[in-house]
Amino acid sequence: MVLFLDFNPFDNLLCILLGISFTVWFTLLLVFIIVPAIFGVSFGIRQLYMKTLLKIFEVSGNHWAFLSFLAIIAKEPTSLEEEIKEIRRSGSNRDLDSASEFEMSDIFYFCRRGVESIMDDEVTKRFSAEELESWNLLTRSNYNFQHISLRLTVLWGLGVVIRYGFLLPLRVTLAFTGVGLLVVLTSIIGFLPNGRTKNFLSEKVHLMCYRICVRALTAIITYHDSENKPKNGGICVANHTSPIDVIILASDGCYAMVGQIHGGLMGVIQKSMVKACPHIWFERSEVKDRHLVAKRLSDHVEDKTKLPILIFPEGTCINNTSVMMFKKGSFEIGSTVYPVAIKYDPRFGDAFWNSSQFGMVSYLLRMMSSWAIVCSVWYLPPMSREEGEDAVQFANRVKAAIARQGGLVDLLWDGGLKRGKVKDTFKEEQQKLYSKMLVGTQEDRSRS
Amino acid sequence: MGSRASTLLREEEIEEIKKETGFSHSQITRLYSRFTSLDKGENGTLSREDFQRIPELAINPLGDRIINAFFPEGLDREDQVNFRGFMRTLAHFRPIEDNEKNKDPTASEPLNSRTNKLLFAFRLYDLDRDDKISRDELLQVLRMMVGVNISDEQLGSIADRTIQEADQNGDNSISFNEFIKVLEKVDVEQKMSIRFLH
Numbered sequence: 001m002v003l004f005l006d007f008n009p010f011d012n013l014l015c016i017l018l019g020i021s022f023t024v025w026f027t028l029l030l031v032f033i034i035v036p037a038i039f040g041v042s043f044g045i046r047q048l049y050m051k052t053l054l055k056i057f058e059v060s061g062n063h064w065a066f067l068s069f070l071a072i073i074a075k076e077p078t079s080l081e082e083e084i085k086e087i088r089r090s091g092s093n094r095d096l097d098s099a100s101e102f103e104m105s106d107i108f109y110f111c112r113r114g115v116e117s118i119m120d121d122e123v124t125k126r127f128s129a130e131e132l133e134s135w136n137l138l139t140r141s142n143y144n145f146q147h148i149s150l151r152l153t154v155l156w157g158l159g160v161v162i163r164y165g166f167l168l169p170l171r172v173t174l175a176f177t178g179v180g181l182l183v184v185l186t187s188i189i190g191f192l193p194n195g196r197t198k199n200f201l202s203e204k205v206h207l208m209c210y211r212i213c214v215r216a217l218t219a220i221i222t223y224h225d226s227e228n229k230p231k232n233g234g235i236c237v238a239n240h241t242s243p244i245d246v247i248i249l250a251s252d253g254c255y256a257m258v259g260q261i262h263g264g265l266m267g268v269i270q271k272s273m274v275k276a277c278p279h280i281w282f283e284r285s286e287v288k289d290r291h292l293v294a295k296r297l298s299d300h301v302e303d304k305t306k307l308p309i310l311i312f313p314e315g316t317c318i319n320n321t322s323v324m325m326f327k328k329g330s331f332e333i334g335s336t337v338y339p340v341a342i343k344y345d346p347r348f349g350d351a352f353w354n355s356s357q358f359g360m361v362s363y364l365l366r367m368m369s370s371w372a373i374v375c376s377v378w379y380l381p382p383m384s385r386e387e388g389e390d391a392v393q394f395a396n397r398v399k400a401a402i403a404r405q406g407g408l409v410d411l412l413w414d415g416g417l418k419r420g421k422v423k424d425t426f427k428e429e430q431q432k433l434y435s436k437m438l439v440g441t442q443e444d445r446s447r448s
Numbered sequence: 449m450g451s452r453a454s455t456l457l458r459e460e461e462i463e464e465i466k467k468e469t470g471f472s473h474s475q476i477t478r479l480y481s482r483f484t485s486l487d488k489g490e491n492g493t494l495s496r497e498d499f500q501r502i503p504e505l506a507i508n509p510l511g512d513r514i515i516n517a518f519f520p521e522g523l524d525r526e527d528q529v530n531f532r533g534f535m536r537t538l539a540h541f542r543p544i545e546d547n548e549k550n551k552d553p554t555a556s557e558p559l560n561s562r563t564n565k566l567l568f569a570f571r572l573y574d575l576d577r578d579d580k581i582s583r584d585e586l587l588q589v590l591r592m593m594v595g596v597n598i599s600d601e602q603l604g605s606i607a608d609r610t611i612q613e614a615d616q617n618g619d620n621s622i623s624f625n626e627f628i629k630v631l632e633k634v635d636v637e638q639k640m641s642i643r644f645l646h
Contacts, residue, residue, distance in 0.1 A: 072478050074643040091634030102606045104614070104622075105631055107510060107572055107589065108639045114514035115541050116642055117504035119482060124502055128485060417503050426507035431595030434509070438606065439598060 178212035190275025210251035240312035341406035469539035493528035
């Protein structure tokens with residue numbers, strides 16, 4: 001590694017210096033980051049870093065409040081029937097018993113509701129990053145702040161230097177180390193015969209590599225209620241904000257992953273992981289076949305030696321302010337469900353993956369150039385389907401528990417609305433309700 | 449800078465919109481934020497598709513008619529509305545404040561006056577903008593609101609009865625003045641207003 005260029009003593013010196021700094025660099029990396037990752041201990045460096053950052057944010061004089069929690073308009077919680085009756089009552093000379101079927105003022109209800117949803121609706125704001133009211137010194141979080149003082153600019157400039165000059169290279173190195181080790185070691189373990197030794201080693205290797213990846217993102221995670229951690233033969237469900245959710249959960253416990261086989265680097269990782277322990281990967285064509293998917297999942301949970309399955313029932317990434325409709329597939333299988341709530345702290349970096357805005361690689365680079373990823377994970381007590389409860393009701397019950405624990409809004413809307421259109425059945429329900437108001441009076445009249 | 453705030457609203461523009469619509473400074477900036485988040489094409493205007501992407505509006509039986517109100521020029525598919533037009537239409541739903549009632553009578557009528565709110569509702573019925581609600585137009589709106597749940601005959605008789613009660617000059621359609629007369633007791637100010645939180 002050291003080149004001898006006799007005619008230029010400065011180059012010689014430069015090479016020696018480079019060599020020394022690389023060695024120092026890697027030793028530090030090894031001692032402070034990789035070794036603790038292997039043994040699952042922590043020096044507390046990341047916690048210290050987080051405290052320092054908070055102090056700096058305070059110094060820059062910001063007060064925290066989150067814009068997305070502040071609604072623009074006041075929405076009346078009255079139902080269709082109540083409100084139309086009220087409008088009619090105020091406009092009518094006649095008494096209610098012989099109320100007419102239809103009034104021209106009925107459209108006021110639909111009119112106002114429509115314009116209310118144009119000004120502020122519950123769904124579309126879940127598919128873009130949560131807005132902060134104060135600035136956390138990241139350009140990407142700077143939405144409408146027009147007055148940036150000199151002090152803030154200086155801090156921001158320093159931040160850029162530290163994040164891109166020091167943190168990013170460090171993290172990228174760690175990421176490559178973590179992923180590389182994962183691929184190599186799981187392939188090696190794949191050669192062992194199935195048995196206790198293989199499972200034990202596979203567990204250790206997976207945990208170690210995920211912990212290195214956690215440090216590669218400078219993720220500072222607080223786990224709550226670890227006594228409820230998922231056990232073999234169960235299904236772990238969690239709310240979905242980004243692909244990083246997987247790394248966060250898998251660095252604290254071993255899971256069987258479920259997903260589609262990708263090409264490229266992702267595919268290589270997936271193929272080598274499955275050599276060491278059984279994950280459930282589907283070909284693209286198999287994903288559409290719901291029976292096949294359900295069969296493979298239930299076969300897996302029946303085998304108690306296999307690890308618990310990790311599933312994200314929302315089916316897509318949501319921006320961590322709400323939990324959207326859970327797809328009922330995983331709740332039909334009939335095994336114990338272990339709900340997990342994940343809540344990110346957006347002050348240090350926004351973890352939401354807006355797949356229409358960024359590809360995977362640019363998303364990961366953004367993650368690695370943020371300050372840190374700070375989140376809390378709550379392991380909720382296990383739940384099973386009760387008597388007389390169908391899969392959809394069970395799914396909603398689990399969803400409500402996760403939303404409550406994580407402080408997220410519980411929505412009935414489908415996360416698929418990110419890309420697709422809303423079903424007509426919702427409109428038909430409203431039409432039916434209104435028709436009852438018109439026709440209902442007809443029936444009453446014929447009775448009297 | 450985030451791509452969303454790429455065309456920040458200038459102070460002069462905010463002042464002009466304030467004068468025209470009566471919204472406050474903070475309401476205008478919040479609604480501008482909303483406008484840009486709906487503007488997926490990021491070209492400073494909204495198309496009909498941008499509105500239809502709002503699920504709560506898409507399931508509203510009168511959703512399409514409400515979207516129409518933002519595009520006054522016609523039913524051309526290529527229509528775009530800019531922020532001024534957006535605010536001008538939304539201004540109809542601003543609550544009427546007490547101090548406005550005693551304003552200078554020579555000034556032009558504010559967009560959120562009772563008459564203008566009624567005009568907004570009238571235009572939802574009057575698709576061809578001929579200032580008359582014909583029987584057909586009334587039937588169309590009724591059909592949108594009830595879906596498939598009521599028969600043609602029943603709907604027809606409801607429409608006939610409504611026109612009969614409202615029509616005063618015997619032309620078998622409802623003019624804007626007749627519309628105002630029918631609704632003279634209804635609390636339009638409250639029912640066609642949206643309250644802002646700050």
